[in-house]
Amino acid sequence: MSDDEEVQDAGFDDWLDAAEDGEAYYLECPEGHGSLPPRRVCPDCGATDLDERELPDTGEIETFTVTHVPTPAFEDDAPYATAIANFGPVRVTGQVVGIDLETIENGLEVTIDVAVSETTDERVVAFEPAEQ
């Protein structure tokens, strides 16, 4: 978080840009291993020819927690829910938004969203309950 605000993190911020446009993606190697950018080498098999593939529209929450004691970068956001959602080829960690924190449960179907931290105005990977 010490980066100058003007400086982007290539790969990561590009992914957030794409996610904001509803075009979140993952990287796939010829063996079918999925991973998240920035990445030049498949962490599973070492393949170097990675292609961008469209992330499935919905993922499923595998585990979640409601954080009451945040880092300073999220002090105005707490309490907030963090979850790991499985999108098939990759899992993603994000903040669960647009839902009462009490009602979050494993198995909840979510879509990728990009929220903004109330504390820092920085972009945050987020999950929203999928339309039923």
Add this chain to the structure above:
Amino acid sequence: MSNVRVAGTGLTPFGNTPERTSRDLFAEATVAAFEDSGVPREDVEALFYGNFMGELSEHQGHQGPLMAEAAGVQAPATRYEAACASSGTAVRDAVVRIRNGEADVVLVGGAERMTNLGTAGATEALAIAADDLWEVRAGMTFPGAYALMAQAYFEEFGGEHEDLAHIAVKNHENALNNEKAQYQSAIDVEDVLEAPQVSSPLGLYDSCPISDGAAALVLTSEEYAEDHDLDAPVAITGTGQGGDRLALHDRDHLARSPAAREAGEEAYADAGVSAADVDLAEVHDCFTIAEVLALEALDIEQVGEGISAAREGRTTADGETPINLSGGLKAKGHPVGATGASQIAEVTKLLAGDHPNSEHVPDATTGVAHNAGGTVASATVHVLEEVGR
């Protein structure tokens, strides 16, 4: 493979001393370790030093030479950083260096100054052990990461917060007569269940405290110990290290710690022992759920059964395999960079009969130390055995 003797151990009190610099803490630990060992400082051929957050807490990089100077040794020094497993990795490389015959005496240890950062600052500093882009920027904290693992564990294997509470109660009980421990106070299950939530399902009493402290060990070759007639009845007979993807979401399994399993299997094979031979262990209980994952990775408990070990008395001081007789990170404290080395010090004293809790394990000959970094993307396991005075 020749054994490596633990010739001397030294610990500072672990606790809340925000004004003390890490160089001062480490110096105190080394003075105690040298006194305990009977080894002269001039025989030290290398210092391996573990520290995690010195840049953030003290604006201090390049700590190796600084700590050699603080310890009064003229030897090349290297800092090891592997988050909470920093000094576990330092111990491992010290063991390897001695076994290789490249050194007879190595000073190893670690220190951490944390409480000067305050709770928010220390929470931020601990979080940098996670993937900054994909975890920290999503708001994941260190307790939050273990909460995600705890929730995944409950989902897969069952169990509830009350099971975890028994781990905290046990570790506080074990620390009652450990004068170096941060908390020497008993708690009960209700205290744990009613404590403020940190990151659900984990509360304040599921979490280790923020701590300042240091640990030091003087390790020697077997030959050096014999030639110098050292009183060093405990040897490190097995060492192992495992690694995993940094981000929790990239692991094959959210409720297991394969890096620790890999480290444990390697250390057991190295020592020629199995889990059934383990009489006691110090494991990395930064959060109550972490003790469960550690016991399962070490095969001390079957996968899915570690959750009930404390509640059913298998890991209490008078149980089959006492775990964290020092009080563990939970009650002894967790000055991150010192923890791995401090576990070796505790196991050494327990096996040698020099520990306040040795009375619970009079016949113990084999102990294990399990040190984990982050959400166990790094792990070291060491097997220690009593080889006699």
